[in-house]
Amino acid sequence: MLKIAVAGAGHGGLTAAIRLAQKGYDVTVIEAQKKEALGHDWHDSMLPEAFDFCDIPRPENAFTPYIKAQHRNPGKDVVLKTDPAPSDTVFYIDRKTLIRHLVDHAASAGVKFRFETEITGPVINGGKVAGLFVKKEKQFGACKADLVIDAAGMHSPVRRNLPEASGILREIAPQDTYFVYRAYYNAVDGIRPDHPYNIIFFHTGLPGLDWLIDRNGTPDILVGGIGADIREKIAPAVEDIRAQWTWVGENVVRGGGGVKNIPLRRTLPLIVADGYAAVGDSAAMTEPMNGSGITLSMKAGRILADVIVNAGEKAPRTERLWRYQYVYQKALGEKYLTDDIIRGMLSMLTPDDMDYLFRNGVLTAKEMLKDPSPVTAAYFLQKLALFGRPSLLRPVAVTVRRLAHMKEVCASMPEMYDRDAVRSWAEQYEAL
Ligand SMILES: Cc1cc2nc3c(=O)[nH]c(=O)nc-3n(C[C@H](O)[C@H](O)[C@H](O)COP(=O)(O)OP(=O)(O)OC[C@H]3O[C@@H](n4cnc5c(N)ncnc54)[C@H](O)[C@@H]3O)c2cc1C
Numbered sequence: 001m002l003k004i005a006v007a008g009a010g011h012g013g014l015t016a017a018i019r020l021a022q023k024g025y026d027v028t029v030i031e032a033q034k035k036e037a038l039g040h041d042w043h044d045s046m047l048p049e050a051f052d053f054c055d056i057p058r059p060e061n062a063f064t065p066y067i068k069a070q071h072r073n074p075g076k077d078v079v080l081k082t083d084p085a086p087s088d089t090v091f092y093i094d095r096k097t098l099i100r101h102l103v104d105h106a107a108s109a110g111v112k113f114r115f116e117t118e119i120t121g122p123v124i125n126g127g128k129v130a131g132l133f134v135k136k137e138k139q140f141g142a143c144k145a146d147l148v149i150d151a152a153g154m155h156s157p158v159r160r161n162l163p164e165a166s167g168i169l170r171e172i173a174p175q176d177t178y179f180v181y182r183a184y185y186n187a188v189d190g191i192r193p194d195h196p197y198n199i200i201f202f203h204t205g206l207p208g209l210d211w212l213i214d215r216n217g218t219p220d221i222l223v224g225g226i227g228a229d230i231r232e233k234i235a236p237a238v239e240d241i242r243a244q245w246t247w248v249g250e251n252v253v254r255g256g257g258g259v260k261n262i263p264l265r266r267t268l269p270l271i272v273a274d275g276y277a278a279v280g281d282s283a284a285m286t287e288p289m290n291g292s293g294i295t296l297s298m299k300a301g302r303i304l305a306d307v308i309v310n311a312g313e314k315a316p317r318t319e320r321l322w323r324y325q326y327v328y329q330k331a332l333g334e335k336y337l338t339d340d341i342i343r344g345m346l347s348m349l350t351p352d353d354m355d356y357l358f359r360n361g362v363l364t365a366k367e368m369l370k371d372p373s374p375v376t377a378a379y380f381l382q383k384l385a386l387f388g389r390p391s392l393l394r395p396v397a398v399t400v401r402r403l404a405h406m407k408e409v410c411a412s413m414p415e416m417y418d419r420d421a422v423r424s425w426a427e428q429y430e431a432l
Contacts, residue, residue, distance in 0.1 A: 001025050002313065005132050005145035006111075007119050007158045009038055011294055012279030013151020014102040014111075015054045015301030016308075021109040023309050028112040030134060030143060035103060035115050039096035042182055042220065042255045046098075046294040048091055054302040059101040063091035069197040069211065071368050073358035074351035076200060076244070080358070080365040084195055098294070114143075121161035122148060122276070129275035132158065147316040148276050149304065151297075154263045156282040166273040167423060169430075172284060175347065176265035178208060178291050180224040181234045184254040187217055190246030201358075202351040203240070204233040212241050212248070219248040226347055231259055262291035266340040267333040269426035272321035277304055285333070288340035296332055303328050322417035334410050338377050341402045341432065348395040362387055377403050402432050 001024055006013040009031040017027045031038070045066050051058040065086035072079050107113065116136060123131035123142050131144040150158045154177075160170045196214045203210035206225030213220040223230060223237040230237075242248045263284035271283040279285065280297035287296070307324040314320060349357075357363040362383055377399075384396050409428050414421040 002146040002308070002316065003144070004028070004147045004149060004308075005030060005143050006149045006151055007132055007156065008032070008150070008152030008282075009099065009103060009113075010151030010153055010280040010282070010297060011099070011102065012285070012297035012301035012304070013149050014099075014106050015056065015298045016149050016151075016279060016305040017111045017301075018054070018056060018102070018106045018109045019302060019305035020308060021106065021111045023305075025308075027110070028114060028143065028145075029106065030114045030117050030119055030132060032118045033115065035100075035113070038103065039094075039099035040182070040255070040260075041096065041257075042184060043092040043094050043215065044294060045090050045092055045292060047089055048093075049089070050295040050298040053299050056102070056105055059093070059097060062093050062097050062101070064093075066090040066092050067196050069199045069368075070195045071363075071365075072198065072200045073355045074200065074202040074205075075355045075358075078358040080363070080368055082195070082365055082368075084197075093294075119152060119157055122158045124163060127163060127165060127274065129158075129162070129273060146275065147308070149301075150276065150278040150282045151280050151301070152282055154261050154281040154284075156278070158276070159278055159282050162273060162276065166270070166276070167426065168270050168273060168276075168278070169268050172263045172265070175227045176263060176284070178224055178226055178262040178264040179228065179230045179259050180222060180262060180291075181230065181256075181259050182220075182222045183252045183256040184215065185219045185221060186249035186251045186253050187219055187247055188249040190248075191244070192247040193245050200241075202349075202354050204230055204237055205351055206230065206233075207347040207349065210237055210241070212245060218253070219245070221248070226264060229259060234259075262286060262293070264288055264291055264343065266337055266429075266432075267329065269430045270422070271325050271328075272318055274317050275315075277316075277321050277324055279304055285328075288336055288343045299332060300328050303331070318419075319417035322422065326413065326415055329413060337406055337410065337432070338403065341399055341406065342377060342380070344402070345395045345399040348398075350391070353389070353391055356387075356389055357384075360387060406432060 004025050004027045006017050006029040009029050021027045067084050068082045070082045118135045120133045122129045129148050134141050150156050162168050193214055198212045200210050204225040208225045211222045223234050265284050268284050271278040279300045285296040285300055286293035304324045311320045
């Protein structure tokens with residue numbers, strides 16, 4: 001049986017590991033942190049049906065209701081109200097509970113774990129990935145493997161150190177990165193929001209959003225911006241939120257701890273190489289509008305495991321692993337391309353543009369929630385164009401061109417691996 005090393009206890013790596021171990025593969029997960037330290041110290045949204053997709057039992061009593069947000073412009077004078085009814089499909093889960101559930105399930109399926117072991121890069125042999133270089137307590141070593149599944153997140157040292165010839169993008173650009181701070185605060189007597197989930201667009205002055213969630217009485221704040229570090233912007237943003245909703249206290253009770261990064265873009269153009277497959281944030285598998293990556297990562301891990309199992313004992317070469325990228329892209333990745341193109345357009349706007357869009361009814365609750373009827377990109381662009389604000393003309397024109405080209409690029413994705421055809425497709429896809 002093939003020997004498989006999973007880099008990092010990321011969600012997709014764990015779901016792949018579970019399936020592969022169940023099928024008899026020799027699977028080892030190498031993780032820098034202690035088991036107890038895994039998982040963010042807060043709740044995030046996901047689709048519980050991801051567990052069903054992966055044939056993993058849902059964690060019991062772990063989900064709490066998710067309520068759709070109401071949105072404010074940067075000037076905060078327009079509020080797009082929403083019904084605070086809970087969603088039927090999306091739920092919150094405590095991130096530590098989630099990752100513990102996956103790790104425990106993997107261990108009982110026979111996956112081996114090496115915690116507190118840092119991966120420093122891939123072992124490359126004859127141009128192929130042949131394992132991982134690791135470091136534990138100043139001891140250096142190597143873990144050889146027939147296949148490395150890279151689930152080490154956005155800044156994966158495996159992806160970053162792949163040979164250039166692999167064609168895999170090694171760095172995710174700042175303009176495709178969401179810089180975020182997240183913390184729960186103590187609650188004090190004061191003005192509490194009238195809706196549980198409040199989003200403010202471009203609150204830091206950068207494209208992106210901040211939020212205040214009333215999480216059963218606990219204030220949950222996120223401050224975020226696309227394209228540049230937000231370190232200097234956290235304190236003023238939190239103060240501004242606290243000035244409006246005086247119920248937010250000054251003490252951090254969970255989370256905090258600096259700025260994190262989320263890849264905010266379409267899936268990378270190439271995510272497989274000889275002996276290598278990326279999954280989750282290391283492959284930029286997030287929803288480009290909001291950075292949600294848990295559900296997509298888990299499902300991708302399962303798709304990858306099925307492709308490996310179906311290939312039997314054949315060496316995990318690019319041409320076989322390409323099936324994974326193709327199936328993922330067709331089933332999930334393509335669904336988010338329009339969102340990524342629209343995200344690119346929003347990133348070209350200023351806080352003044354956003355105020356204008358809210359105040360003139362271009363952005364309404366219908367656009368925000370894509371509800372009740374689906375709002376197509378064409379409908380939205382038409383609405384934007386009607387307003388004729390000069391600063392919107394270029395972003396709209398670029399977006400119309402990209403959307404027009406998108407279907408053609410999707411249709412031309414090679415189903416079978418051919419190096420030149422795949423490289424040419426990847427170039428067009430990235431240029432969209
Ligand atoms: C503030 C915030 C809010 C978010 N909200 C949501 C949300 O509501 N819904 C949602 O779906 N997603 C959300 N996300 C995104 C989500 O966290 C990721 O998309 C998701 O975790 C998938 O990432 P991953 O599993 O691929 O990698 P990660 O979760 O980044 O895991 C990577 C693992 O690899 C390990 N690792 C990294 N480097 C090394 C190394 N050198 N050696 C060994 N191990 C290493 C890390 O310790 C970590 O355990 C949010 C993210 C943030 C930061």
